[in-house]
Amino acid sequence: MPDHALSATSADWSAGDSHAHPALELDGLTKRFGDRVAFESVTLRVDRGEVFGLLGPNGAGKTTLVRTCATLVRPSEGRARVLGIDLEASNGPEIRRRIAVMPEAPGLYGNLSVVENLRLFARLYGVHDVDRAIREALDAVDLSSRRDDACRALSKGLRQRVAIARTLLGQPELIFLDEPTSGLDPVAARDVLELIASLRAQGRTVLITTHRLDEAERVCDRVAILRQRLLAVGKPGELGLGSQRSLVVRVGGAAEDAKAHLAPVVEAAHVVVTDEHTLRIDGAEPDELAPVVAEALVHAGDRLLELASPRERLEEVYLELVGGETKESDR
Numbered sequence: 485m486p487d488h489a490l491s492a493t494s495a496d497w498s499a500g501d502s503h504a505h506p507a508l509e510l511d512g513l514t515k516r517f518g519d520r521v522a523f524e525s526v527t528l529r530v531d532r533g534e535v536f537g538l539l540g541p542n543g544a545g546k547t548t549l550v551r552t553c554a555t556l557v558r559p560s561e562g563r564a565r566v567l568g569i570d571l572e573a574s575n576g577p578e579i580r581r582r583i584a585v586m587p588e589a590p591g592l593y594g595n596l597s598v599v600e601n602l603r604l605f606a607r608l609y610g611v612h613d614v615d616r617a618i619r620e621a622l623d624a625v626d627l628s629s630r631r632d633d634a635c636r637a638l639s640k641g642l643r644q645r646v647a648i649a650r651t652l653l654g655q656p657e658l659i660f661l662d663e664p665t666s667g668l669d670p671v672a673a674r675d676v677l678e679l680i681a682s683l684r685a686q687g688r689t690v691l692i693t694t695h696r697l698d699e700a701e702r703v704c705d706r707v708a709i710l711r712q713r714l715l716a717v718g719k720p721g722e723l724g725l726g727s728q729r730s731l732v733v734r735v736g737g738a739a740e741d742a743k744a745h746l747a748p749v750v751e752a753a754h755v756v757v758t759d760e761h762t763l764r765i766d767g768a769e770p771d772e773l774a775p776v777v778a779e780a781l782v783h784a785g786d787r788l789l790e791l792a793s794p795r796e797r798l799e800e801v802y803l804e805l806v807g808g809e810t811k812e813s814d815r
């Protein structure tokens with residue numbers, strides 16, 4: 485695990501112009517509800533302009549971490565800065581003025597039109613030029629043509645875009661999107677991910693929570709895996725412990741036999757037998773190696789059950805770190 489990425493230490497905690505600070509700096513942040521730990525000892529830094537993914541299974545503490553950073557929940561221990569502002573109750577109004585949160589349930593008024601919803605929230609947020617803010621927000625999510633439709637008449641994917649437009653109304657510097665693709669079909673989810681990528685292109689900082697690895701990989705510059713504690717932080721391709729240069733091979737027969745069959749095409753020193761039926765081949769580009777390995781094994785009469793790509797390896801790392809299933813006690 486690239487633990488350098490976890491090293492936002494107290495030494496980094498310097499005062500100064502809040503615009504020069506990272507979007508988010510957490511130092512040993514902990515939240516407990518009575519005996520129940522929502523998250524603990526989270527030290528993390530999110531830079532400006534990043535799309536940052538907070539990954540974890542149900543009950544991992546993702547939503548509570550977002551709510552804490554958004555000043556909606558008070559931390560039990562540790563400290564944090566949001567856009568360079570100390571996370572303290574007295575700074576709540578200033579922090580909330582400069583961030584936006586989209587909760588998992590978007591909470592739009594179904595009977596009101598898109599534009600009426602946005603107008604309502606723009607007034608609540610104290611936006612100055614409401615019409616302009618709405619126009620820009622609708623343009624950003626490509627929904628101008630549906631501005632007069634009632635929200636209840638929109639698909640779930642379009643409603644999610646309205647909810648994202650709502651977060652843009654106050655020109656936030658940092659946007660938290662809690663499970664932005666939850667409940668969407670693959671096409672609507674892809675649209676929302678593209679929208680998030682376009683927010684980055686506009687120079688915004690976005691933190692999304694998700695339990696979907698593939699989404700995090702697609703859209704995030706960096707991801708953190710959380711299960712109460714931070715288990716890993718890094719670029720999606722780095723989290724597999726260098727696994728992007730390795731290939732996992734599972735065969736029906738003995739792994740040792742398969743290793744022997746691979747001798748003509750792969751140096752033995754690069755092949756590690758990880759269990760009775762599984763090998764790992766290190767130090768080569770998987771895309772180049774996979775067809776060669778497959779051909780050699782099939783030629784030797786091995787039954788090839790799986791050739792895992794780095795994407796799948798990241799998933800393995802994730803499952804290994806979070807322990808696969810969610811414990812009932814974590815819910």
Ligand SMILES: Nc1ncnc2c1ncn2[C@@H]1O[C@H](COP(=O)(O)OP(=O)(O)OP(=O)(O)O)[C@@H](O)[C@H]1O
Nearest residue numbers: 517521522541542543544545546547548549814815
């Ligand atoms: N207001 C609360 N009071 C008591 N416990 C809470 C409260 N909010 C969250 N928790 C507990 O904190 C833990 C973390 O919950 P949280 O909702 O942050 O997880 P999550 O990763 O967002 O999960 P999900 O993906 O299911 O939304 C859970 O054990 C949850 O029951």
